[in-house]
Amino acid sequence: HINESGEVCVLPYQEKDDLHIPINRVVDEIKLQGLKLPVVIRFHDVLRAQVRNLNLAFDNAIKEMEYQGCYRGVYPIKVNQMREVVEEIVDAGSEFDFGLEAGSKPEILAALAYNTNKESLTILNGYKDEEYMRLALLGVKMGRQCIVVIENFSELNLLLKVSKQENIRPLIGLRLKLSSESRGKWASSSGENAKFGLSILEIIKSLKVLEEENMLDCLKLLHFHMGSQIADIKTIKEAIIEGSRVYAKIAKMGIDIEYL
Numbered sequence: 486h487i488n489e490s491g492e493v494c495v496l497p498y499q500e501k502d503d504l505h506i507p508i509n510r511v512v513d514e515i516k517l518q519g520l521k522l523p524v525v526i527r528f529h530d531v532l533r534a535q536v537r538n539l540n541l542a543f544d545n546a547i548k549e550m551e552y553q554g555c556y557r558g559v560y561p562i563k564v565n566q567m568r569e570v571v572e573e574i575v576d577a578g579s580e581f582d583f584g585l586e587a588g589s590k591p592e593i594l595a596a597l598a599y600n601t602n603k604e605s606l607t608i609l610n611g612y613k614d615e616e617y618m619r620l621a622l623l624g625v626k627m628g629r630q631c632i633v634v635i636e637n638f639s640e641l642n643l644l645l646k647v648s649k650q651e652n653i654r655p656l657i658g659l660r661l662k663l664s665s666e667s668r669g670k671w672a673s674s675s676g677e678n679a680k681f682g683l684s685i686l687e688i689i690k691s692l693k694v695l696e697e698e699n700m701l702d703c704l705k706l707l708h709f710h711m712g713s714q715i716a717d718i719k720t721i722k723e724a725i726i727e728g729s730r731v732y733a734k735i736a737k738m739g740i741d742i743e744y745l
Contacts (some may be wrong), residue, residue, distance in 0.1 A: 497530030514583065533577040540581040557744065559608050561586040562595060568730065575599050584630075593620045597629065605743070607631045608658070608706075613640050618647040618655075626653050632706050632744070634658040636681040641691055645698055658706030658744070659683055661690055661731055665723040682709070688731070692740070706744040707732050 486496040486505050494505035511526055543556035560574045562585055575585065582604040585596040588611030596607045597620075607629055609621050621644075624631030633655060635641045641657075648655045662682030683691060695701045709728045711720060732745050 495528050495531065497527050497528055498534050499553045499642055500623065502552070509553050527569070529569075529573050532573045534582075536577040536583060540578065540583060544581075557582060557584065557606050559584040559586040559606055559631055561588070562592045563588050566595075568591075571595065571599055575602075578605075590617055590620060593617070593624070593631075597627065597631075599622050599658075600629065603628050603630070608708075609633045610636065613643065615643065615647055618644050619651065621652050622648060622653040622655060625656055626651075630656060630705075632658045634660050634706065635683065635691065636660045637692065639685060641694060645694070645700070654700065656705050657695070657700075657703045658708050659688060659704065661688060661707060661709040661728060663709050663711070663724055663727050665720075665727050685731070688735075690739070692735070701740055704740060704742060707735065707742050 486494040486511075488494050488505060490507075491510055492507040494507050496502075497503050498504055506528065506677070508526070512522075515522070515524055534649055538679075539555065540558060543558070546552075547554070547556065558578065558581070560571070562571060567572075570706065571585070574583070579602060582603035584602070584607055585600045586608040587593045587596040588609075592611075593609060600607050602658075607624060609617075609631060611617075612664065613633070618633065618642045633644055635644070635657060644655055644657065650659075660682045662679050662684050665678045692701070692704075695704060707728065709724060711724045715721060728745065734743060735742055
């Protein structure tokens with residue numbers, strides 16, 4: 486924003502034109518404090534506003550379309566692991582049950598420490614060993630919604646093994662490997678060439694394993710990922726159609742998956 490004096494300003498809340506922060510005044514304050522330039526200036530209000538905008542956009546669309554479900558967003562800690570950022574996002578998202586996504590053991594510990602809202606989700610991705618699985622199950626024991634996303638079939642057997650040892654029923658998500666390909670810079674690592682995700686045959690195999698173990702009720706989420714930096718909305722449409730079909734097929738089998 487440029488104010489009437491020609492100053493470049495930060496406008497945290499776009500609907501509040503009167504609330505603007507001239508950057509040159511912030512720089513003057515930095516100099517008065519004796520700090521040396523260059524510096525990174527973080528406006529927490531921008532984070533808070535964006536978390537609200539994201540959740541309100543989904544809430545408004547849900548009301549408009551009379552959708553019967555709800556939106557449960559998660560912030561991936563790997564995007565910015567600074568404590569101040571994670572704290573601000575969790576606090577701003579508390580009224581929307583906005584959760585966290587963790588991709589490593591240190592991130593799980595951070596998520597368990599900060600995501601104390603029992604209605605929000607803690608989505609667990611990344612490389613998984615026995616210790617990782619135990620931390621996830623510890624979260625479930627604490628009453629948190631820690632969903633372990635199975636990205637390779639071997640992870641399912643490991644999770645079931647550790648859950649038996651700890652006598653804790655897990656919350657499970659399955660990552661679907663889409664056949665539809667992305668577009669742009671990362672297109673070559675999408676579709677059938679994607680490194681992570683279960684094929685349709687592996688999805689069916691996983692469902693049979695869960696049925697044999699009497700754990701179909703532990704399956705809570707179907708996940709898929711199109712890749713990064715998607716510039717064509719057709720790519721998202723194709724992915725949603727394919728993912729929805731798989732979700733519907735699983736639902737018709739009588740399996741109650743809560744999250745897509």
